Amino acid sequence: MSQNILEIKDLFVQYSAGKDTVRAVNGINLTLEEGESLGLVGETGAGKTTTALSIMRLIPNPPGKITGGEILYRGENLMEKSEAEMRKIRGHEISMIFQDPMTALNPMLSVGDQIAEVIRLHEKISRADAMRKACAMMEVVGIEGGRAGEYPHQFSGGMKQRIVIAIALACNPSLLIADEPTTALDVTIQAQVLELIEQLKRKFNTSLLLITHDLGVVAEVCSKVAIIYAGEIVEYGTLKHIYENPSHPYTIGLFGSIPNLNETVHRLSPIPGLMPDPTKLPDGCAFEERCSQACEACGKGVMPYVEIEPGHMVRCIKFAGKEC
Amino acid sequence: MLRYIFKRILMMIPVMIGVTLITFSMMYFSPGEPADYILGELATEEDKALFNEQNGLDKPFLVRFVNYVVDAVQGDFGISYSTRQPVIKEILSCFPTTMKLSLYAELFAIVLGVTLGVVSAVRQYSFIDNFTRIIAMIGVSLPSFWEGLMLIILFSVILGWLPPSGLTSWKHWILPAFTLSTWGLAACMRMTRSSMLEAIREDYVRTARAKGQTQFVVIMKHAFRNAVLPIITVAGTDFAKLLGGAAVIETVFSINGIGKLIVDGINTKNAPLVQGGILFVAVAMSLINLLIDVIYAFVDPRIRSQYSSGKRIKRKSSKKATVS
């Protein structure tokens, strides 16, 4: 059996905004095996990016704070690492691709410098060697190495994202976190970038945590899927589990909001309502208000996390043997 | 780049003619005859008429103005009434003092202001941040002449450490330069703080952290490089302002700079001196503004490529910083 490269246990993250406390992540549990790809799916504000930043220990503090839980990377708790130890892990062991390539690159530095920076941080090589390696890395992501001296504003959005990917993979990390890597890009470019990520993942045998709100993207790249809602994992399973047997009402709702070309549908069925205000999360199930199958029992207590088939977990009272 | 600079200098010409027109007409319409001031009360009407004729003061306004502009283009700003020396000679003998004084003041303001601003931004809401913010707020609210007088009371009268006036040794420079620097120091600090706060929150700063870069390098290499543009603007406009605003400080500390020269000229109706002095300062200010723009291009690759790609640059000849 392959080893777990990443294990998140009971992670809680809060942001304080004046008097209010935003409970962004509320007890997330996730595991990612070596070489595997896990898709973390949820809508805006569900706590996806917060989870990713927690793994890198890059939650801006203040106002954010990890208030509980453990994040184990290869069995070691990242929460207990010193800042200096974390710096050795960031960019070297765990890398991250950010959502918006337009703002993720420093406009004042040449792209070659920005790639070489991460190389020089983690490998003891000369400036010139690092630059040569940066050029090689640019070739790997499909950009002429000769353009290393150019600045971010001279590249298009898709090209910039390729450079961000080059930075993330330059030191051959074991774990890559991709936070909505394609959201800000044109549809045609999206496919190219996804393909590139997948291909490089295979080439370098990197484990991947892919964060997205796009179930289509997940289906293309991932083998496991976790659905996140209001800072909680509501459903977790293999790609097959989730796509063939979506069980949580929210997951079902997500699939209902996507147009399907194979069926003639007259009207999409979007999920009614909005995610609850993270400063005032309700007692009981966070999805209750929008759930068509909600009952009285949903309004109280902690929802049970039930394994409905081997490896397929659902956080819903329906599956706990209770009648609604 | 050179073409741009040339164009900007060409564009200064109409503006400078406008400046000349304004100062010229103000001196023309100001009450009192120069002859009364220069020749004294004992002079006869014939003496005055002769004086007016010699200095071309009997001609109509437009003729005098055109003559003045034609002479000024050739570097002849007329003869100072009081010393009978060419105005340009008087100006050139005073200007280096003002320039040096402003330069010292500005250097001090930049070094200290930027340092405090960066520290303040990095440690937002800390004691040192609150403290420097209050000091900066007081700094922009201090009338410079009063500050100068109070410093004289403290350091010259009470402590006896520094001389109160004149410019004969290095000790003499300290009080006037410090007084002159106060406003710019406060402005620089406030601008550095606010633009650093903005830069620190940018995505590329997070990217740099995600590479495993140290806090210090993240702040200085990534955040500060991007925050520096508005700081340059503030420092530049402040410097330009110092050249004009030195008049008050030069009076307080009895320094023979160009500001005091102009003020004395106004008090004695020395029109050629005043016109020449103001025009000279205006040209110096415009050149400094041009210099700021050129520095901008060297610092920011986006602006640099605007010049090299030969794109039309939006026309603007003078600018003012908004300190916020």
Place this chain on the structure above:
Amino acid sequence: MLSTKQDASLSQDTISIGGHGQTKEIIGRFLRNRAAVFGMVVVLFLLFCAIFPQALTQYDPIEQNLRDRFAAPSAEHFFGTDEYGRDIFSRVIYGCRTSMEIGLISVAISCIIGVVIGAIAGFYGGITDNLFMRFIDVLMAIPNTLLGISIVAALGNSIPNLIIALSIGSIAGYARVVRVSVLSTKGTEYVEAAYATGASDFRIIFKYILPNCLAPIIVQATMSVATTIMAATGLSFLGLGVPAPTPEWGAMASSSRAYIRDYWWLVTFPGLAIMTTAFSFNLFGDGLRDALDPKLKS
């Protein structure tokens, strides 16, 4: 292009103020800022001093009392007396009226002229814009201090002339802010919509475009009361502006220069008054900016 960059950022930061709920929210944000409220209270107090100086002091600020020259601060004369035996406290209080008058009126004048120039230039564009902006360029090419000095010198020493001199110097700032705002709102859909309903140019400028740049104008006006008062006292210090014996802070500091060796109070208190005034207007303005535009809040 440096200025275009700033101008662009300015225009992005402009927000419209209006609507009842929004006003309430802005006031709420302002009141939560303790420094700003402190600034406002001091400003109100200074206005009170300016309007009712006699309520605070029984001494005449102008009457000389040569037997009581250079009296040190005491219970009788809080700030001591000057070289003519005049009560300095009383002169500082009355000086507040002079400074407020100069500051507020000249800011009002420059603000109105600047807004009109900026709005016309931005709205009509073309030659009008070019002419106005060249004029503004010329104004900005002369350092404000020197411009003020030479205008007062040309017109003669008096408070109205000083006000004119200070107003001309700061027209440029408003004109540029407004022009940029107008340029950026001119093409927006709601202005197009106003055209479609047949609104006149005048109506469009005042009803649809200007409210959009109200926030930066208000902030700039508040802050420039501080700079204008400081500039006015600076000119008076150079002997230009307010004629004696009108109580004026800058002139008081200037005339006491000869005595700073022996009588520190002569120069200290007028200066403190200037500083307090400028400081409180700055705090007030800072608070207003943060309240009007939370995006800019750092």
